[in-house]
Amino acid sequence: MIGLRRLGLRSRLIVVLVAVTVAGAAAAAWASAVSAGSAQTAQTRERLTGSVVATVESVAPQLTFPADESTLGTLRSAIGPDTAARAGALVARDGRIEALVSDELQAAVGGGDGVFTQQVVAEGMPWLVIGTPVMVIEPDGTRRRSGIEVYTAADLTGIDRELGALSLAAAGAAALTLPMSLLLAVLSANTVLRPVRELRATARRLAAGDLTARGRAQGRDELADLTATVDEMAESLQASMAEIRRMQADARRFVADVSHELRTPLSTLSAVLEVLDSTTAALGENVPDDARESAALAIAETHRLIRLVEDLMEVSRLDAGTAELRLEEIDLAAAVADCVRVRGWADLVTLSATGPVPARLDPRRVDVIVANLVGNALRHGRPPVRIEVTADGDRVEIEVTDAGPGLPEDVLPHVFARFYKADAARTRSPGSGLGLAIALQNARLHGGDVGAENRVEGGARFVVRMPREGGTR
Amino acid sequence: MRTVRAVPAVLAALVTTAALLTGCGVGPSGVEAAGPAPGGVAPGTTLYFVGQDGALRPELRETGRLGTVVDALALLLTGPGPASDLTTAIPGPPAPVPVVAARVTSIEIWLPFTAAEVPATGVDQIVCTALGVHRQSGGDPAATVQIRFTVPEPGSDRPRECPIPG
Numbered sequence: 155m156i157g158l159r160r161l162g163l164r165s166r167l168i169v170v171l172v173a174v175t176v177a178g179a180a181a182a183a184w185a186s187a188v189s190a191g192s193a194q195t196a197q198t199r200e201r202l203t204g205s206v207v208a209t210v211e212s213v214a215p216q217l218t219f220p221a222d223e224s225t226l227g228t229l230r231s232a233i234g235p236d237t238a239a240r241a242g243a244l245v246a247r248d249g250r251i252e253a254l255v256s257d258e259l260q261a262a263v264g265g266g267d268g269v270f271t272q273q274v275v276a277e278g279m280p281w282l283v284i285g286t287p288v289m290v291i292e293p294d295g296t297r298r299r300s301g302i303e304v305y306t307a308a309d310l311t312g313i314d315r316e317l318g319a320l321s322l323a324a325a326g327a328a329a330l331t332l333p334m335s336l337l338l339a340v341l342s343a344n345t346v347l348r349p350v351r352e353l354r355a356t357a358r359r360l361a362a363g364d365l366t367a368r369g370r371a372q373g374r375d376e377l378a379d380l381t382a383t384v385d386e387m388a389e390s391l392q393a394s395m396a397e398i399r400r401m402q403a404d405a406r407r408f409v410a411d412v413s414h415e416l417r418t419p420l421s422t423l424s425a426v427l428e429v430l431d432s433t434t435a436a437l438g439e440n441v442p443d444d445a446r447e448s449a450a451l452a453i454a455e456t457h458r459l460i461r462l463v464e465d466l467m468e469v470s471r472l473d474a475g476t477a478e479l480r481l482e483e484i485d486l487a488a489a490v491a492d493c494v495r496v497r498g499w500a501d502l503v504t505l506s507a508t509g510p511v512p513a514r515l516d517p518r519r520v521d522v523i524v525a526n527l528v529g530n531a532l533r534h535g536r537p538p539v540r541i542e543v544t545a546d547g548d549r550v551e552i553e554v555t556d557a558g559p560g561l562p563e564d565v566l567p568h569v570f571a572r573f574y575k576a577d578a579a580r581t582r583s584p585g586s587g588l589g590l591a592i593a594l595q596n597a598r599l600h601g602g603d604v605g606a607e608n609r610v611e612g613g614a615r616f617v618v619r620m621p622r623e624g625g626t627r
Numbered sequence: 628m629r630t631v632r633a634v635p636a637v638l639a640a641l642v643t644t645a646a647l648l649t650g651c652g653v654g655p656s657g658v659e660a661a662g663p664a665p666g667g668v669a670p671g672t673t674l675y676f677v678g679q680d681g682a683l684r685p686e687l688r689e690t691g692r693l694g695t696v697v698d699a700l701a702l703l704l705t706g707p708g709p710a711s712d713l714t715t716a717i718p719g720p721p722a723p724v725p726v727v728a729a730r731v732t733s734i735e736i737w738l739p740f741t742a743a744e745v746p747a748t749g750v751d752q753i754v755c756t757a758l759g760v761h762r763q764s765g766g767d768p769a770a771t772v773q774i775r776f777t778v779p780e781p782g783s784d785r786p787r788e789c790p791i792p793g
Contacts, residue, residue, distance in 0.1 A: 195653060203661040211765040214667025215693040221668070262658045269664055273656040280653035289666035293673045293685060293759040294792065295768050300668045314653045 163350065167343040168336070175335030176328060183324035191317045195273075199282060202308045203269050206284050209233050210304060214288060221302050229288075229304060237306040250276075254283050254307045263287055263303055273310070280310040349377040356384060365392035410470035416463050424460060427453045458586075465588040468522075469572070472595045479516045479599055481624050486511040486520065486550055487543045493524040494541070503528060507543040513550050515624040519596040523604075524552060526589035527616045531556040535614055545622065552618040560608040569606045570594045593618070600624040666765040669693035673763070674703045675755040675789075676713035677748055683755060683791050684713055696727045696734060699760045703752060716749035727757070733786065734761055734772045741778035750774060755789035 161169070213232045217225045226239040226246035233239075236249035254274055262270040263285035272283050288302040352369055359367030368388060369381040427449075434441050434449050471477045487507035494503050524541070531539045535556025542553040561569060568574045573587040594604045602620030609615050671689040678684040688702055701724045707713040718740065726737040734757050738745065745753075754772045762768050771786035 199659075199661065207662070207665045210665035211667050214665065215669075215695055215760075215764045217668050218691050219668040219670050219693075225668075256658075258658050262660075266660075267664050269661040270658050271661045272658045273653060275653075275655050284661070286664045288668055289664050290668055291666040291763045291765065293763060295762060297666060302668060310653045317653060 164343050164347050167346065168339040171339035171342065172332065172335045175338070176332055179331040179335075180325070180328035183327045184321075187317075187320045187324035191320055194316065194320075195313060198310070198313050199271055202282055203271060203284050206233060206286065206304070206306055207269060210286070210288060219290075219300065221300070225302070229302070233304065233306050236308075237304070239302065239304050241300075241302045249307070251283075251305055251307050254281050255285065255305050256283070259283060259285050259305075263305070267297060267299065280314045282308045282310050284308070346377075349381060353377070353381055353384060356381075356388070360384075360388055360391070365395055406470055406473050409466060410474065413463050413466040413470060417460075417467070420456065420460050420463060423456055427456055462586040462588075465586040465592060468592055469588055469595070472592070472599070477599060479624060480518065481514050482517055483512065483514055484517050484520070486513045486515065486545075486552070489515075489517055489520050490524050490541055490543055490552060493521045494528065497525060497528075499528060499532065502532060502537055502539060504538055504540045505543075506540065508545075511543050511545045511550055513545070513620075513622045513624070515550075515600060515620065516596075519599065523593045523596050523618055524554075526593040527552075527554040527604075527618070530589055531558075531614070531616070534558060548622045550620055550622050554616045554618075555609060555613055557613045560612060561606065561614050566606060566608070570604070666763070667693060669763055672699045672702060673756070673759050674699065674707075675752045675759070676707045676711070677716050677752070678713060681748070683748070683751055685755075685759070686711070686713060693760065693763055695764075696729055696736075696757045696760045697724060699756050700725050700727065700736070700753065703756050715752065716746050717752060718744050718749070729761060729766070732767050732770050734758070734770060735775065736772060737775045738777070740776055742776040742780035742783040743778070745776070750787070751790055754787045755791065758789050 209232050210229065213228060217228060219225065221241035221244065223244060223246070226241060226244055229239040230237045230246040230248055236251045236254075238245060238247035238251045238255070240246075254276055256272060256274065259270055259272045264287075267287060267289060269284065269286040271285075274281050274283055283305065284307070285303065285305045288300050288304060289297045290300045291297050349369075349372065356367050356369040365388060368385050371378045371381040371385065430449050431453055434446055468477075487505075487510055490507075491505055494500055494505060528539060528541065531554055535558030537557065539554065539556045542551075542555075544551045544553070565574075570590050572591045590604075590606075597604045597618050597620055600620045601624065602618060605617045605619070607615050607617075669692070671687050671691065672694050673685050673687050675683050676686055686707065690698075690702075703715075704717060704724070706715050706717075706719060723739045725739060728735040736753065736757060738753070753774065757772050758770060761770055771788055773784055773786055776783055
């Protein structure tokens with residue numbers, strides 16, 4: 155029964171329909187078999203008792219009365235085998251009749267003036283036991299008991315067999331309905347389930363991202379209503395998605411445009427500040443301290459602004475999907491070492507690699523990834539910062555660890571989010587707030603990923619995993 | 628919920644099939660009444676003779692059994708016997724035994740007499756004796772007798788009943 159729940163809707167429908175049909179047919183067949191059986195049993199009983207009464211009445215006028223042994227003997231042999239005739243203490247018996255007569259039947263026969271019957275089963279064989287007193291009828295028609303009683307048993311094995319055959323025929327008739335009901339059940343289940351299957355196909359296409367998928371509502375039933383509702387849902391989903399995409403595209407274009415527009419004036423500003431810087435350096439002691447500090451601050455902030463704009467443009471390109479992978483055969487260990495050296499971090503960072511790690515990756519993006527992770531470690535963690543480059547089969551790994559306080563648990567899930575500030579109070583930091591997001595997106599562009607976690611011994615660990623053949627997963 | 632609805636259907640099918648295969652044999656039953664008991668034993672034959680007052684009188688002839696209508700008529704034709712104070716209206720000397728055809732509701736008797744030989748009382752003696760035996764052996768109490776004489780009279784073969792009750 156519980157197994158039924160695991161079956162599909164179709165199988166359940168078929169099982170229930172077949173069960174109901176077969177149960178109905180079986181009940182009808184059973185009812186007719188039972189009524190036919192009881193009719194046949196009743197008919198047999200009537201025939202046997204009628205025959206006993208007729209036999210007794212045909213021999214009774216010739217019987218010596220009051221009864222003696224010859225009376226009982228004649229009666230018994232006239233009726234047949236398995237018979238007993240009794241009068242007071244005198245008995246004439248044949249066969250196994252004594253064992254078949256119940257006390258109940260004897261009481262009924264001994265106290266009445268009619269024929270009584272009882273069906274008994276002895277040693278697996280069904281018998282009909284008939285018992286009757288023999289009456290004396292006076293010339294005026296009054297009846298009194300003569301004291302003679304007759305018991306006889308008829309073997310009902312034949313009837314039993316006929317009833318068994320009847321039951322078998324009924325069972326066969328019920329079984330015959332099985333294939334027909336199965337056929338009907340399959341047909342009707344198909345009718346019911348075809349819309350369900352179509353609906354499922356539509357839902358799958360929608361789930362797979364095909365928002366143009368629509369069902370075909372047929373008829374006016376509940377499933378047609380459902381199909382129409384799903385279509386409406388898909389319609390509004392498609393409209394919403396189109397709107398959202400348009401707004402996203404607008405926002406990205408805006409960021410890209412703003413970044414682009416900012417770059418030119420910033421480049422100019424940077425050049426101007428270089429001049430200012432060299433001028434203040436040339437003037438030396440003649441420049442007041444606060445003016446020198448202001449100039450240094452302006453230069454630092456302008457550089458930061460330029461880096462932010464460059465990061466924003468990088469993010470815009472990544473978002474727009476226009477970023478291209480320029481794959482080259484490189485030694486990843488050497489590429490990482492170059493990245494560290496070029497940025498002047500060689501003294502702050504320990505690099506360990508088991509040897510050359512040949513890989514096919516975009517060297518510029520690898521440089522961006524490593525620079526962002528190491529820069530982040532140097533800014534937020536504490537030295538020693540370690541980089542480990544390893545290869546395992548067709549995957550390469552760059553692990554960046556620091557000895558800082560590690561990442562707070564509530565920050566960990568958002569560490570790759572854009573402009574996410576780990577410490578709300580510390581709104582100013584040298585980073586752009588986009589570094590980790592850019593590292594992650596570059597790793598993903600290669601078909602890889604970046605994971606962040608805290609080390610048991612303290613400090614944060616960032617692990618970049620990429621396929622050795624970049625762009626394959 | 629569909630499962631919950633399916634369970635009774637499957638159960639019903641199983642129970643019905645099981646009942647079908649097992650419930651249909653001849654099983655034990657209680658004691659059932661099946662009509663009236665047979666009759667027919669009697670200590671003798673009741674014959675009808677004529678009393679001093681000319682009315683019919685039953686007389687039990689203790690033969691030890693009821694016997695048939697033919698047996699009773701044979702005894703009737705031999706007369707009441709010299710020791711009895713009853714007489715018979717059937718003519719003597721003892722004649723051949725009549726032929727009798729007993730059916731459920733009528734008895735047909737062929738008498739070895741002409742219609743004129745037997746007076747009405749004698750016919751009643753024969754009718755009452757025959758009907759008595761018929762009734763005592765379990766026959767229909769409303770049965771009638773049809774008498775065939777060797778030479779009939781108009782209406783002599785009409786259905787007759789015993790004029791005295793019992």
